[in-house]
Amino acid sequence: MNIMKNTPSLFGGHPELVKSVHRRSFLKWAGGTAAVTTLVLTGCKEDETTPVVGEVNLGTGDFAVLNYAYALEQLEAAFYTRVIESQFSGITADEIALLTDIRDHEVAHREFFKAALGSNAIGGLDVDFSSINFGSRESVLNTAKTFEDLGVAAYNGAGRFITSPDYLTLAGKIVSVEARHAAYIRDLLSNGTFADNTVVDSNGLEMSKDPAAVLQAAAPFIKNTINASALA
Amino acid sequence: MDFLKILNLLEERDPEMSDRLNTRRQALKDFANLGKKLSMAAVPVAMGSMFQKAYGQSTATVVDVLNYALTLEYLEYRFYEKALASTGLIPTGAPNGAITTIMNHEKAHVDFLKQAITSAGGTPVAEPTFDFSGGQGTGNGPFASAFSNYQLFLAVAQALEDTGVRAYKGQAGNLVKQNAVLTAALNIHSVEARHASHIRQMRKANGASVKPWITGKESGIDNSVVQAIYNGEENTTQGEVNITSLGSISANVASEAFDEPLTKEQVLAVATLFLAS
Numbered sequence: 414m415n416i417m418k419n420t421p422s423l424f425g426g427h428p429e430l431v432k433s434v435h436r437r438s439f440l441k442w443a444g445g446t447a448a449v450t451t452l453v454l455t456g457c458k459e460d461e462t463t464p465v466v467g468e469v470n471l472g473t474g475d476f477a478v479l480n481y482a483y484a485l486e487q488l489e490a491a492f493y494t495r496v497i498e499s500q501f502s503g504i505t506a507d508e509i510a511l512l513t514d515i516r517d518h519e520v521a522h523r524e525f526f527k528a529a530l531g532s533n534a535i536g537g538l539d540v541d542f543s544s545i546n547f548g549s550r551e552s553v554l555n556t557a558k559t560f561e562d563l564g565v566a567a568y569n570g571a572g573r574f575i576t577s578p579d580y581l582t583l584a585g586k587i588v589s590v591e592a593r594h595a596a597y598i599r600d601l602l603s604n605g606t607f608a609d610n611t612v613v614d615s616n617g618l619e620m621s622k623d624p625a626a627v628l629q630a631a632a633p634f635i636k637n638t639i640n641a642s643a644l645a
Numbered sequence: 646m647d648f649l650k651i652l653n654l655l656e657e658r659d660p661e662m663s664d665r666l667n668t669r670r671q672a673l674k675d676f677a678n679l680g681k682k683l684s685m686a687a688v689p690v691a692m693g694s695m696f697q698k699a700y701g702q703s704t705a706t707v708v709d710v711l712n713y714a715l716t717l718e719y720l721e722y723r724f725y726e727k728a729l730a731s732t733g734l735i736p737t738g739a740p741n742g743a744i745t746t747i748m749n750h751e752k753a754h755v756d757f758l759k760q761a762i763t764s765a766g767g768t769p770v771a772e773p774t775f776d777f778s779g780g781q782g783t784g785n786g787p788f789a790s791a792f793s794n795y796q797l798f799l800a801v802a803q804a805l806e807d808t809g810v811r812a813y814k815g816q817a818g819n820l821v822k823q824n825a826v827l828t829a830a831l832n833i834h835s836v837e838a839r840h841a842s843h844i845r846q847m848r849k850a851n852g853a854s855v856k857p858w859i860t861g862k863e864s865g866i867d868n869s870v871v872q873a874i875y876n877g878e879e880n881t882t883q884g885e886v887n888i889t890s891l892g893s894i895s896a897n898v899a900s901e902a903f904d905e906p907l908t909k910e911q912v913l914a915v916a917t918l919f920l921a922s
Contacts, residue, residue: 511856514901517894521902524891529884569831578818583883585814586903589838590858596842597857605742608750608839617753618832
């Protein structure tokens, strides 16, 4: 539920009144009595929304986390699809085989989220790969490293927002595959960097990232603005 | 379905429920958070997670999970420590560097988990005595030559890392309401997966037919003990979704794209082979 959709009816056309109130604290406030909560629950109407042009709203609750993952998988799948379509110069047969595997994994992840989310799924994102030189091994592998490390950090950082044990396990099933990708890509760039201190801290823990930091890092590659306000 | 009525009914039958739910207001807030787009099929899952807050994990369970993880980390750490101390086993240069990196991570995990268990009010398990031959203390298990045979050492390392990944994954659901512990466990889980990927690349460089990811339930290791660690990885259905039905996705790709969890019982059945006492 996008609570902001509700504000005109609740606050008599003073959206600025709630604009400064964080969504969570607003929910806490709205939940002050059962009656108000019921009103909030039943008062939501799709047609009250005025969508921001180009904005993709991930939604709320577990669906927001799944849509967040779906957005990142869309980005990765689109990237590797291009990598295989226009292979960098000097690519080896082994690299073609394993990068094709990675493309196929990301497509499987993307299609899984699309199917699992059904009508709750966000639309297709518009990607921007203008900064990538697909003919250059260096450019492609460094971008791949960025995406894979970011994907791992994103899943790890978003786990705490998931309330369903089943969805959490599903995220776990995917993130370890992303970590396998990340380690492989890093070793292609420089053997032995599969888990170096730019991604693993002194406790031996992956440095996870919260959604705001992830989306900021992904923003140069995505034309849409992503509203992840539920994941804060 | 009238959820307010259900909550009232539950409260009548179990007056202490609201205390456990924090407050009923909190429960209502949680439900409001679920969103109007919730499909009916998802309601039981959502309701289940809400009530897990009332009837959920105790601290004791969290300590159990952490002690289980600690046992596996001890196993990995001491295995690599012994391998690195075995003269002539691991080639100098990149292989020695990689195994040292991995051993240092496992040692850091041991230290981190001991600290986490203590701060959760628990007592860290004592370090077990290991039999890395996989012989339950006899020293004559199937991996008896792992510290003199480099190929076998790498095979056992792969099996241990892939087990670690599956073991942590299998506990995620138990930590769903323990955000700090969950995040730490996830941050160890992915590091184990990075290790597994690299060890697999090391094996491939030494002639084994493996990829950084797991295809079907193939271990690339000819051993029936090891096979138990890979059984189930061939799964191609996630949630209700048959991945191979989504366009042209092969069964191999569908299995590779998702790593599968193992239960504590499944993991311990394998880990027990490495315990001498």
